[in-house]
Amino acid sequence: MTDIETSERKPIIALTGASGYIGHNLLKKLEKQADIIALSRNGDSYENTENVTWRSADLYSLKDAEEALKGADYAVYLVHSMMPSAKLTQAKFEDMDLILADNFAQAAKKNGVKQIIYLSGIIPPDAEELSRHLQSRLEVEKVLSSYDVPVTTIRAGLIVGPKGSSFPIVKKLVKRLPMMLLPKWTRQKTHPIALKDVLSALKGSIGNKKLSGASIDVGGPEVMSYKEMMIDTAEIMGKNRRLVNVPFMTVKLSRLWVSVTTGTPKEMVYPLIESLIHPLVANPDNMDKDLSYGQTPFKEAAKFALEQEEQEENNQPQKEKNSTPTSKVSSSISDxxxxxxxxxxxxxxxxxxxxxxxxxxxxxxxxxxxxxxxxxxxxxxxxxxxxxxxxxxxxxxxxxxxxxxxxxxxxxxxxxxxxxxxxxxxxxxxxxxxxxxxxxxxxxxxxxxxxxxxxxxxxxxxxxxxxxxxxxxxxxxxxxxxxxxxxxxxxx
Known part of the structure; x- marks a missing residue:
């Protein structure tokens, strides 16, 4: 049992990215057991409910971060800065991530937050040199831990859900390409995990003293290659796809190909594809018996994700359906x-x-x-x-x-x-x-x-x-x- 389950009063949890893919789903999972401070850059556009208070917060500002975390007992950190954050952004995502994490950790310290829960990526133990994406995740983890607030890190590989970053790319490749040339990285092993299993791990770590200051890996019941995931996804979608292994496509060429094919901004695709040179498999020595072992098979998780995405698309206004992702910040402010x-x-x-x-x-x-x-x-x-x-x-x-x-x-x-x-x-x-x-x-x-x-x-x-x-x-x-x-x- 965690502190969140045994507390005499409802704990107050600050949730970053509350309007985003994982944050929105985690909010729904937590709101019956806790009072939520839902943080978003556009928090003022959401209505408060009995258990949820929305706050607008620009975490690039330390002052804003301090205001955002006022009154919080716990804080869940789901922030990544792979996309531009101004009309002109002259910065590497790694450096922007460090500023955001440093502000958040300092604000947590000032407000007496008991624990930070951070969703990160699996770190391969034997890699001589980490990709930019994984190196950044590790840097953020260290910075969050630098101000004497206990940090619990949940390290996940590919999260299978209707939105997010990695699985939608797999889906788009399968949907748009009758024949796919598969470079070497598509045979690399990874450890997919269903969104609902990640949410359970995040929820179970809040107030969990056993995991205070710890980093744990999480994964689903199967270790698979990206090629195997494409085959399974094609079967679920009823698509007959021909997959051909090729030895000549480099990671740099692959990331461009994936970005163009899927229509996903290069700011998001490039760091993700670069990370696929590593085997992203949960380490049994770094897993918690209660939280690390997701029970949802890949096919079940993928089928649910595709159905949810179709349902959400059907409920969207036509204007939103016709919009396409962009790497530009659509703002009238020239900042x-x-x-x-x-x-x-x-x-x-x-x-x-x-x-x-x-x-x-x-x-x-x-x-x-x-x-x-x-x-x-x-x-x-x-x-x-x-x-x-x-x-x-x-x-x-x-x-x-x-x-x-x-x-x-x-x-x-x-x-x-x-x-x-x-x-x-x-x-x-x-x-x-x-x-x-x-x-x-x-x-x-x-x-x-x-x-x-x-x-x-x-x-x-x-x-x-x-x-x-x-x-x-x-x-x-x-x-x-x-x-x-x-x-x-x-x-x-």
């Missing part, structure tokens, strides 16, 4: 998110990195670029004249050695904001490492959008690349020369 990861010299922190960047920018751009920083660490960036291109207002109350936060408060290159404080630049150190994320969030440029994308946006990436090289040169020096480095921390 920018840009994240770059750099390595800091030993003993330096995010506060140092922020100060070094402002000073280096003038050194790099002289005589055209000039910067200034006052005693409150507010900074201005100038090009030629006296009017600043950007004004950066330092947030003393939300900054510390591991994080330096500036609000983009004005300047010729910044569009005036109706809600001040959303556009921001931050330097954030990844816990227990010398890596630092330099991120711009919700920046709204004043330049016309097309002109911005071909000029300022590209210039920013170039500057970040050169700053990263500058830091790498400092690291390579055995004896760093303090006189060449503005060795000033903003928190000093």
């Amino acid at each position: 920018v998110r840009s994240v770059q990861r750099v390595l800091l010299p030993e003993g330096k922190d995010a506060s140092w990195a922020a100060s070094r960047y402002i000073h280096w920018l003038e050194e790099f751009g002289s005589p055209f670029i000039r910067t200034s920083m006052d005693h409150n660490h507010n900074a201005n960036i100038y090009l030629f004249g006296k009017k600043p291109l950007l004004k950066l207002t330092y947030s003393n109350e939300r900054s510390h050695n591991q994080r330096a936060l500036f609000y983009i408060s004005g300047g010729a290159f910044a569009k005036p904001e109706k809600t001040p404080g959303r556009g921001r630049l931050e330097f954030r150190q990844i816990p227990n490492s010398q890596e630092c994320l330099i991120a711009i969030h919700e920046y709204k440029p004043s330049l016309p959008w097309f002109l911005y994308t071909i000029t300022q946006a590209k210039f920013h990436l170039w500057v970040m690349y050169l700053f990263k090289r500058h830091l790498n040169k400092l690291i390579k020096r055995n004896n760093q020369q303090p006189k060449l480095i503005a060795d000033v921390s903003l928190t000093e």
Whole structure:
């Protein structure tokens, strides 16, 4: 029995991604036993019920994350950032995932959350080098665990359900291709698990002290290859498909082929296909006897998923039926998110990195670029004249050695904001490492959008690349020369 079942009062569970594929189904499974704080970027568009309170939350904002988790006893983390999150996103999904997880973990710590439950992917124990997707999942797991809040990680392979990411790709390949050329990865073994079995594992881990701080693998009753799943799916769909093994199709070629064939955005397909070079099979030594062993056979799970999807499509308005997936963010707001990861010299922190960047920018751009920083660490960036291109207002109350936060408060290159404080630049150190994320969030440029994308946006990436090289040169020096480095921390 878990704490959620024996508590004298209903526990309060914060559920991220509550409007998404897994979150929506988990919400329905939990709402009779708990009070739910349902978190979504568009939470205000949903109506509260007796046991469910919706909250809008942008987890890229630490302040929003802190507000979102107020009052929660437990928190379920179902967030992945494989799709763009702004009109222009200049960031790897791995780096965006780290920011989201770091904000969430810090907010959980501040609000006294007893446990975080995280749905991740199976990590192959013998892999010499993990794919980007699996490496990111492991990084997120470590970051969530960095703030003394117990984390329980449920590691699953391919989840068989009506939506999600992996199984719909299998379904679309079977549906659209009378003959399929199957590259080597389609013979790789995986451990599919039905959505309902994943939901049971997630529910059973909430308040489960036995799993506090633990990571467990979950899987269904069969270990299969992707080819075998395609054969079974074709049989369920009543399709006669010819499958031909080919040795020549690389993973890079496969991911393009799958994206084009299924109409699935490359931002989602590419990391998933890259992970299929690994055998994603649950490790018996890493399984819990009560929660890890799903009982639903693949064919039964696939049949249910296909029936549910057909039923949902029949209930959709015609306008939604005719829509197609897109990798673009359909928003009238011309905002920018840009994240770059750099390595800091030993003993330096995010506060140092922020100060070094402002000073280096003038050194790099002289005589055209000039910067200034006052005693409150507010900074201005100038090009030629006296009017600043950007004004950066330092947030003393939300900054510390591991994080330096500036609000983009004005300047010729910044569009005036109706809600001040959303556009921001931050330097954030990844816990227990010398890596630092330099991120711009919700920046709204004043330049016309097309002109911005071909000029300022590209210039920013170039500057970040050169700053990263500058830091790498400092690291390579055995004896760093303090006189060449503005060795000033903003928190000093």
